[in-house]
Amino acid sequence: MNVDGGHYRTIWLKESDNRVVQIINQQVLPFKFEILDLCTLEDMRRAIKDMYVRGAGLIGAAAAYGIYLAALEAESFAFDRHLLKAAAVLKNTRPTASNLAWAVDRMLSKLLCNSSGAREKIELARIESQRIAESDAEACRHIGLYGLELIKKIAAEKTKGPVNILTHCNAGWLAFVDYGTALSPVYAAFDSGIAVHVWVDETRPRNQGASLTAWELGGHGVPHHLVADNAGGYMMQHGLVDLVITGADRVTRRGDLANKIGTYLKALAANENKVPFYAALPSSTFDFTMEDGLKEIPIEERDEAELRFVHGKGPGGACGTLQICPDHTPARNWGFDVTPARYIRGLITERGICAASEQGIRSLYPECFTAGKEIPGREQPEETPLPKEKLWQ
Numbered sequence: 048m049n050v051d052g053g054h055y056r057t058i059w060l061k062e063s064d065n066r067v068v069q070i071i072n073q074q075v076l077p078f079k080f081e082i083l084d085l086c087t088l089e090d091m092r093r094a095i096k097d098m099y100v101r102g103a104g105l106i107g108a109a110a111a112y113g114i115y116l117a118a119l120e121a122e123s124f125a126f127d128r129h130l131l132k133a134a135a136v137l138k139n140t141r142p143t144a145s146n147l148a149w150a151v152d153r154m155l156s157k158l159l160c161n162s163s164g165a166r167e168k169i170e171l172a173r174i175e176s177q178r179i180a181e182s183d184a185e186a187c188r189h190i191g192l193y194g195l196e197l198i199k200k201i202a203a204e205k206t207k208g209p210v211n212i213l214t215h216c217n218a219g220w221l222a223f224v225d226y227g228t229a230l231s232p233v234y235a236a237f238d239s240g241i242a243v244h245v246w247v248d249e250t251r252p253r254n255q256g257a258s259l260t261a262w263e264l265g266g267h268g269v270p271h272h273l274v275a276d277n278a279g280g281y282m283m284q285h286g287l288v289d290l291v292i293t294g295a296d297r298v299t300r301r302g303d304l305a306n307k308i309g310t311y312l313k314a315l316a317a318n319e320n321k322v323p324f325y326a327a328l329p330s331s332t333f334d335f336t337m338e339d340g341l342k343e344i345p346i347e348e349r350d351e352a353e354l355r356f357v358h359g360k361g362p363g364g365a366c367g368t369l370q371i372c373p374d375h376t377p378a379r380n381w382g383f384d385v386t387p388a389r390y391i392r393g394l395i396t397e398r399g400i401c402a403a404s405e406q407g408i409r410s411l412y413p414e415c416f417t418a419g420k421e422i423p424g425r426e427q428p429e430e431t432p433l434p435k436e437k438l439w440q
C-alpha cells in the first residue's frame with residue numbers, strides 16, 4: 048500500500064542483496080517510519096518474538112523468510128538438521144496464529160526430502176518464501192473484493208450516512224504482506240467511492256488499533272475515529288455501528304475464531320444488538336486439525352510489562368514509556384481470546400464468504416475435509432481460481 052506516495056509491502060528481499068530481508072519496523076510506528084535489514088535467523092526470530100513484525104499473515108511470511116535465512120547459514124553437510132532446528136526456533140516465537148506454523152511446514156515440505164545440493168536448496172527456499180509472501184498478498188486482495196460486496200449491500204440499504212465499520216486490533220496491510228484482511232474490504236469500498244467510516248478500537252494493551260490501524264487508515268485517507276476498547280457496546284446500542292469486521296489468528300474447522308483479546312466481547316455485543324459480525328482471513332489462518340477453539344487453541348500469554356507501561360509521544364514530541372500502575376502491581380496479559388462460531392455471521396476468505404460452521408467452511412475448502420484430521424490441501428490457496436478484477440494498480 049502507499050506510504051507518502053511510495054508503494055510498500057511489509058516484508059521483501061532487499062533489491063541490492065537478496066540475502067537480506069527488509070521489514071517495516073512496527074515497534075516505532077506511528078511516530079517513525081523505519082526499514083530494518085534482517086540478515087540471520089536470529090534477526091528474524093527477534094523480529095517476530097519482539098513484534099517488529101506482527102499480525103497473522105505477516106508473521107507467516109516472516110517465518111518463511113526466516114527459513115530462507117537459515118538455509119543461507121546452513122553448512123551443506125548438516126543442511127536439513129539446521130533447517131529443522133530453525134523451524135523449531137521460529138515456531139516457538141508466537142503460538143496463537145496458525146499462519147506461522149503453516150508457513151514453516153510448507154517451507155520444510157519443499158526443502159526436506161529433496162536430493163538437490165545446498166545451493167539449489169537455498170534457491171528453492173528463496174523462491175518458496177517469496178511465493179508464500181506473494182500468495183498472502185493476493186489472498187488479501189481477494190478478501191477485499193468479496194468483502195466489498197458485503198459493504199455495497201449495507202450501503203444500498205442505508206438511507207443516509209457512511210457505512211460504519213468497527214474493527215479491533217490491526218488486521219490491515221501492516222498485519223499481512225499487503226492489503227490486509229479486515230481492512231481490505233474497507234480499502235476496496237473506499238477506492239470504489241462508497242462512503243465508509245471506521246471505528247478503530249484502541250486495542251489495549253499494545254494499542255495496535257491506535258498506533259497501526261489509525262496510521263494506515265489515515266495514510267489511505269479513509270475517514271475514521273479512534274474509540275476506547277470498551278466503547279463498542281455503547282456504540283452498537285445507539286446504532287452507530289453497521290458492521291464489525293475483525294481479523295483472525297486461527298479459525299478451527301468448525302468456525303471458532305481466535306483473535307486479539309477483546310474480540311469475544313465485541314462479538315457478544317454485536318449479537319445482542321443484531322449488528323453483523325464478520326471475521327476476514329486467508330486460508331492459511333484455518334487450522335483444519337482443530338475443532339473446538341476454546342479447548343484446543345493455544346493462547347499466547349505476553350509479558351506483563353505490556354499492561355503496566357504505555358508507550359507514546361510526550362507533549363514535547365519525544366517518545367517514551369510511562370508506568371500506569373503502582374510499582375509492584377502484578378498483571379496477567381492474555382494476547383487472544385476465542386469467539387465461538389455461533390456469534391460469527393460469516394467468514395470472508397479469498398474464496399468467498401461462508402458461514403462460520405463446518406458445513407460453511409467445507410463448502411469453500413472441500414479438499415481440507417477429505418481425510419479426517421489430516422490437512423491435505425493446506426497449500427491450496429495458490430491453486431484457488433480467483434476473480435480477475437483489479438482494484439489497486
Ligand code: MRU
Nearest residue numbers: 101102103216218222294295307
Ligand atoms: O499480537 P498481534 O499484534 O500480532 O495480533 C495479531 C493481530 O494482528 C490480530 O489479532 C488481528 O486482529 C488478526 S491477525 C491480522
